[in-house]
Amino acid sequence: MAGYHCDLGRQRHRFDDLKAVMACASPRRSGDELAGIAADSDERRVAARMVLADLPLKVFLSEALVAYETDEVTRLIIDRHDADAFRPVAHMTVGQFRDWLLSYDADTAALGALAPGLTPEMVAAASKLMRNHDLVCVAAKCSVVTRFRTTVGLPGRLSSRLQPNHPTDDPTGIAASTLDGLLYGIGDAVIGINPATDNVPACIALLEMLDAVRTRFDIPVQSCVLAHVTTTMQAMERGAPVDLVFQSIAGTEKANAGFGVTLSLLAEAQDAAKSLKRGTIGDNVMYFETGQGSALSADAHFGVDQQTVEARAYAVARAFDPLLVNTVVGFIGPEYLYDAKQITRAGLEDHFCAKLLGVPMGCDVCYTNHAEADQDDMDVLMTMLATAGVNFLIAVPGADDVMLNYQSLSYHDVLGLRHLLKRPPAPEFEAWLDKAGWLDEQRRLPPWPDQSLVVSALLGSAA
Amino acid sequence: MSDNPKDNPKDPWARFRSATRARIALGRSGDALPTKALLEFQLAHARARDAVHSAVDFDRLAADLSPLETIRVHSAASDRPTYLRRPDLGRRLDPDSAAGLPAGEWDLLFVIADGLSAAAVQVNAAPLVHACLARLGHLRIGPVVLAGQARVALGDEVASAMGARLVALLVGERPGLSAADSLGAYLTWDPKPGRADSERNCISNIHAGGLSIQTAADKLCWLATEAARLKLTGVALKEDAPSLAGPDNEKNQRIGNS
Numbered sequence: 001m002a003g004y005h006c007d008l009g010r011q012r013h014r015f016d017d018l019k020a021v022m023a024c025a026s027p028r029r030s031g032d033e034l035a036g037i038a039a040d041s042d043e044r045r046v047a048a049r050m051v052l053a054d055l056p057l058k059v060f061l062s063e064a065l066v067a068y069e070t071d072e073v074t075r076l077i078i079d080r081h082d083a084d085a086f087r088p089v090a091h092m093t094v095g096q097f098r099d100w101l102l103s104y105d106a107d108t109a110a111l112g113a114l115a116p117g118l119t120p121e122m123v124a125a126a127s128k129l130m131r132n133h134d135l136v137c138v139a140a141k142c143s144v145v146t147r148f149r150t151t152v153g154l155p156g157r158l159s160s161r162l163q164p165n166h167p168t169d170d171p172t173g174i175a176a177s178t179l180d181g182l183l184y185g186i187g188d189a190v191i192g193i194n195p196a197t198d199n200v201p202a203c204i205a206l207l208e209m210l211d212a213v214r215t216r217f218d219i220p221v222q223s224c225v226l227a228h229v230t231t232t233m234q235a236m237e238r239g240a241p242v243d244l245v246f247q248s249i250a251g252t253e254k255a256n257a258g259f260g261v262t263l264s265l266l267a268e269a270q271d272a273a274k275s276l277k278r279g280t281i282g283d284n285v286m287y288f289e290t291g292q293g294s295a296l297s298a299d300a301h302f303g304v305d306q307q308t309v310e311a312r313a314y315a316v317a318r319a320f321d322p323l324l325v326n327t328v329v330g331f332i333g334p335e336y337l338y339d340a341k342q343i344t345r346a347g348l349e350d351h352f353c354a355k356l357l358g359v360p361m362g363c364d365v366c367y368t369n370h371a372e373a374d375q376d377d378m379d380v381l382m383t384m385l386a387t388a389g390v391n392f393l394i395a396v397p398g399a400d401d402v403m404l405n406y407q408s409l410s411y412h413d414v415l416g417l418r419h420l421l422k423r424p425p426a427p428e429f430e431a432w433l434d435k436a437g438w439l440d441e442q443r444r445l446p447p448w449p450d451q452s453l454v455v456s457a458l459l460g461s462a463a
Numbered sequence: 464m465s466d467n468p469k470d471n472p473k474d475p476w477a478r479f480r481s482a483t484r485a486r487i488a489l490g491r492s493g494d495a496l497p498t499k500a501l502l503e504f505q506l507a508h509a510r511a512r513d514a515v516h517s518a519v520d521f522d523r524l525a526a527d528l529s530p531l532e533t534i535r536v537h538s539a540a541s542d543r544p545t546y547l548r549r550p551d552l553g554r555r556l557d558p559d560s561a562a563g564l565p566a567g568e569w570d571l572l573f574v575i576a577d578g579l580s581a582a583a584v585q586v587n588a589a590p591l592v593h594a595c596l597a598r599l600g601h602l603r604i605g606p607v608v609l610a611g612q613a614r615v616a617l618g619d620e621v622a623s624a625m626g627a628r629l630v631a632l633l634v635g636e637r638p639g640l641s642a643a644d645s646l647g648a649y650l651t652w653d654p655k656p657g658r659a660d661s662e663r664n665c666i667s668n669i670h671a672g673g674l675s676i677q678t679a680a681d682k683l684c685w686l687a688t689e690a691a692r693l694k695l696t697g698v699a700l701k702e703d704a705p706s707l708a709g710p711d712n713e714k715n716q717r718i719g720n721s
Contacts, residue, residue, distance in 0.1 A: 030548045166483055173483030176476070180487040334547045369511035369638050370547055370579050375504070398486025398496070398504060405639030407508070410486075416494035447491035450475050459475045 004055075006047040013047035018063050021055070022121075023305035024048035025128040027345050031293045031306040031336035038305075052125055053095030058086075060121040065304045066312075071253045072263055077119050077315045086117030097122070098129045101138045101356075108155075111142050115358035120251070120311035123356045127307070127349045135352040136388040142355035144391065146323045147282025148222045148243060150188050150426035152391055153360050158423035159392035160414045161324070161362065162187035165403035169196045171209050177397050178213060179458055184411035185418070185438075185445045188429035189324055189362065189392035190244060190287065192224040196403055203227045204240040211241040217458070220428040222279075222323070224287055229261055229269045236272050243278050244287045244323060245269045251290075251312030254300035263316065270320050281428070284323035284360075290314070291328040292346050293336025306336060307346065311353040318359050324392065325359050327351070329381075330367035331406055340377030343367060347381050351390055362392035366408040375399060375407065382409055386417045393417075419444055484641050504640070511638035514580040516543060519635075521609045524575065527589035531596075532606035536560035536621060540612040554616035555656075564624045569605035571687060572627035576613035580635030582644040587669055587676065588633050591646065594680035595631070599687065615649050615663070622654040629690055630654040631683060636667060645670040648679065650686050652696040662697035664690070 004015040015021045023032055024039035025048035032038035039045035061081065068074045083090075088110070089097055100106055127135060145153040152159045164177030174193060181187055191214075193206055203225045210223035222243040225232070229247040236242045247266065248259050256262065266286070273285035290313040295301040301309050310327070317325045327350035330343040337343045347363055354361035365382045367373035382393060399410035417423070424430045424443070433439055438454055440446045448454040474480075476488040489500040496504070525533045537560050540552035556564075573595075575588045592607060608621050618632035629652055636645040646669040651658055664686050669679040690696045 034549060034551070164485070166485070170482055172479065173485065176479030176483050176487050177485045179479070180485075335550050338548060369508070369640075370515045374508060396485070398489050398500065400486050400504065400507070400640045402484045402639070402641055405637060405641075407640065410489075410496065412489075412491065412494055412496055419494055447493075450488075451473065455475060459479075 004051045006051045008043065008047055011043070013044050015048060015051060018059065019065050019303050021048050021051050022065070022125065022128070022308050023303070025052045025125075026305045026307055027128070027342075029292075029306065029336070029342045029346070030334060030338040031296055034335055035296050035301060035303070035306070037303060049129055053093060053098075053129055055094050055125075057092050057094055057097050057122055057125075058090055060119055060125070065121060065308065066252055066302050073251060073253055073256070073312055073316055076263060076319060077312065080319070081119060082116035084117070085114055088114060089117070094122075094125045095129060098126050098134075101126060102134060106138070106141065108141050108143050111356065112358070115356065118357055120315050120353065120357065121308060123353045124308040124311040126356075127352055130352070132345060132348050132384070135348040136384055139352045139355045139388040142389070144355060144358055144360045146284040146321075146360045148279040148284055148323050149220045149281065150222070150428045151281065152189050152323060152426055154427065155389070156423055157426060158386055158390070158414070158418050158421070159189035159362070159426050160186045161189045161326070161392055161394045162191045163194070163394050163396045163401065163408065164191065165194050165396065165401055167196055167403045169193075169202060169206060171205070174206070174209065175213065178210070180397055181395065181411050182219070182458065183448060183455065184395075184415045185425055185429070185433055186395050186411050186414055187219075187221050188425040190222050190224050192226055192246070192287070194226045194404060198227045198231055200231055200234045200238065203231050203235050204238060207235060207240045207242060218432075220280075220432055226287075226289075229265060233269050233272055236276065241278070242273060242276060244285055245273045246287045246289070248289050248294070249313050249316045250294045250298070250300070251309040251316070252295055252300045252302060255295040255298045255309070256316070258298035258300060263319070266316075266320055282323075284321050286320045286322035287324045288317045288322055289326055289328050289364075290317070290350070291332050292350065293332040296336065297332070307349055310350060311357070314354045314357045314359045317354075318357055322360060324362055325354060326362035326364055326392070326394065327354075328364045328366065330371060330373060331364060331404075333368055334371045337371070339372035340367070340374075340380075343371065343373055344377065344381045344384070348384060348388070351385055351388055355389075360391045362394070363390055364394040364408055366394070366406055368406045378407070378409060378413075382413055382417060386421055386423065415445060507640035510643045511640060514582040514635070514638045514643040517581045519577045519581045519584050519611070521611065524585065524589060524609060528592060528607055531592070534564070534606050534608045536564070536608055536610045536613075538610065538612045538614070538617055543612065546612040550614060553612055553614035556617065556620050561620070561624065564621065566624065567605055567626045568603070569625065569627040570602040570691065571599065571629045571631060572605040572608065572622045572625060574608040574610055574618040574621050574630055574632045576610045576615070576617060576632055576634040578614065578634035578647070579637040580644060580646075582638075583635035583646040583670065584633070586644050587646040590676045591633060591648070591669065591679055591683075594676050595684055598680060598684040616656070616658065618649070619651060619654040619658050620656050622651070623656065628653065629687060629696075631687065642668075642670050642672055645673060648683050650683065650690060650696050652690045652694060664696050664700055
């Protein structure tokens with residue numbers, strides 16, 4: 001293969017193949033450096049972007065970054081590519097595509113119609129030519145709406161996952177975090193528990209507990225226990241009240257094998273959950289989490305940069321019409337995203353790429369204690385994502401997840417964003433808050449005193 | 464509202480607070496955290512970061528381990544930023560350390576790695592080693608190896624060079640906000656470079672508010688005895704007691720890494 005090059009003054013930057021162009025064009029991040037594929041100078045990084053900008057967008061249809069023959073994710077991407085949808089941008093270079101995405105021509109309708117014609121590699125390439133603000137502005141024009149008991153992703157709204165994790169799955173402890181979150185209007189995307197123990201009886205017990213809370217207060221929400229897909233399938237076989245099937249997914253067949261899943265297994269799970277017909281206004285029954293670095297940590301990245309492999313996971317997600325997808329962006333650790341600058345950038349890239357591909361993207365705005373980041377940095381990312389129209393954000397009590405030992409957003413954060421940006425929760429959930437008399441005259445959810453009727457009604461009747 | 468809701472008999476959250484460490488019912492200043500809750504969070508985060516970034520005082524640790532003999536080694540990660548960015552280097556010895564290890568023949572070797580919490584190692588490692596030795600007097604136990612900028616797999620290279628059939632690697636776990644001094648213990652039979660995590664047994668959450676030193680020593684010594692009997696560790700070696708696998712080593716399905 002001839003490879004690619006860019007002449008800058010007396011320096012010729014050579015790139016062996018398309019993978020190398022993509023990797024070197026990526027903003028600096030520790031995961032690509034760990035993999036040994038990052039640009040070794042800032043100039044080389046820009047040189048790669050100059051090469052990328054002049055490549056035809058359709059090169060990604062003829063040159064697979066991960067082999068078609070040996071990877072079912074590549075086959076999914078290529079076999080399901082919609083050439084008709086792609087036609088409006090088929091003649092463009094990557095650079096021209098970036099310009100078009102930012103133009104007034106690329107409105108919500110045009111972007112929605114284009115989504116089936118785009119591949120993960122195309123949107124990843126475009127993202128590498130974008131500044132953070134570009135990523136926000138283009139994503140804000142995308143609309144991906146999904147439904148189960150609530151409608152998630154409508155323009156001008158901000159949904160949230162209530163994450164009431166507990167280190168030993170204690171039912172009272174989980175109920176405590178759940179009720180606390182409801183008082184902040186959290187949970188309209190999902191009430192979702194990461195179980196401490198992944199087994200079928202424990203999963204069923206948690207599902208029944210969440211379903212009891214939902215029915216007792218007649219709340220329009222969906223619940224999920226984020227166990228392995230096979231655990232949830234067994235729970236369904238035993239008649240458990242499964243609303244959503246969760247699974248972590250990644251962008252290559254080998255990385256998915258590391259998670260113990262294949263595309264056919266996910267299809268089987270989706271069919272099983274849909275057959276329960278538990279959704280009242282829609283049948284989007286899948287929930288996926290993704291995150292840059294997962295393929296590298298499974299030694300399944302095939303020399304592709306972590307942001308591009310991550311975007312490939314969204315092709316997996318969109319094949320199953322999920323209600324929710326979120327990147328766990330800062331969770332995976334500093335060897336993949338070293339500091340707040342890298343976490344922020346990755347969160348915006350992931351949201352942009354997913355939305356362009358038609359995936360209902362949310363985000364766990366988060367970090368671990370060995371990353372160079374703190375809550376101030378999360379403030380920046382959550383505000384940027386909310387203005388970019390992120391479908392939902394994850395929140396935990398006081399931003400401190402006592403089971404997974406990392407920091408996410410607090411209930412306060414999401415409520416504050418909603419009030420600041422005038423983005424209420426999903427309409428069904430907002431109507432429930434209204435009917436319960438929790439909203440003030442400005443349609444805010446105010447702090448209710450502990451001795452108020454609102455709090456005592458909620459806590460007094462809880463198990 | 465009372466400043467100390469725990470003391471308030473009318474606190475509707477009282478019975479919930481006792482069921483979880485989660486930061487529930489923090490109150491609100493408008494939509495934001497009240498000052499007290501804000502500063503408490505910042506203190507917990509500061510302690511966690513200090514635990515990650517401060518260095519273990521290995522001289523003091525060696526003194527705490529006396530009269531046991533100790534050997535100092537260092538991983539191939541030269542400093543903390545390198546350690547955080549390059550997990551591969553933290554799993555290998557630097558060449559000088561590798562060259563200096565004495566060969567022997569041991570039933571069990573303890574390796575203490577700083578990992579992600581200096582506080583965990585400083586406070587909990589020596590008491591755990593002493594508690595184990597009191598239970599394992601019949602075994603040939605090598606000098607205790609103290610490893611800087613080290614991850615779990617470093618123990619494999621150390622133990623294989625020193626001729627140990629079993630290695631117990633004690634490591635500072637990634638600090639959470641509720642515990643910055645949690646120690647983990649990984650037991651590996653026939654240690655050699657390239658061992659997978661599935662070939663180890665793990666006891667995690669060893670600290671004052673979690674698994675006590677004595678309980679951890681009971682578990683570790685039971686596992687060590689069984690490992691020697693069955694000549695294996697890992698998924699094939701299950702503890703009869705149900706509580707060995709804590710939340711930290713059954714890390715559910717979330718994307719992540721150790």
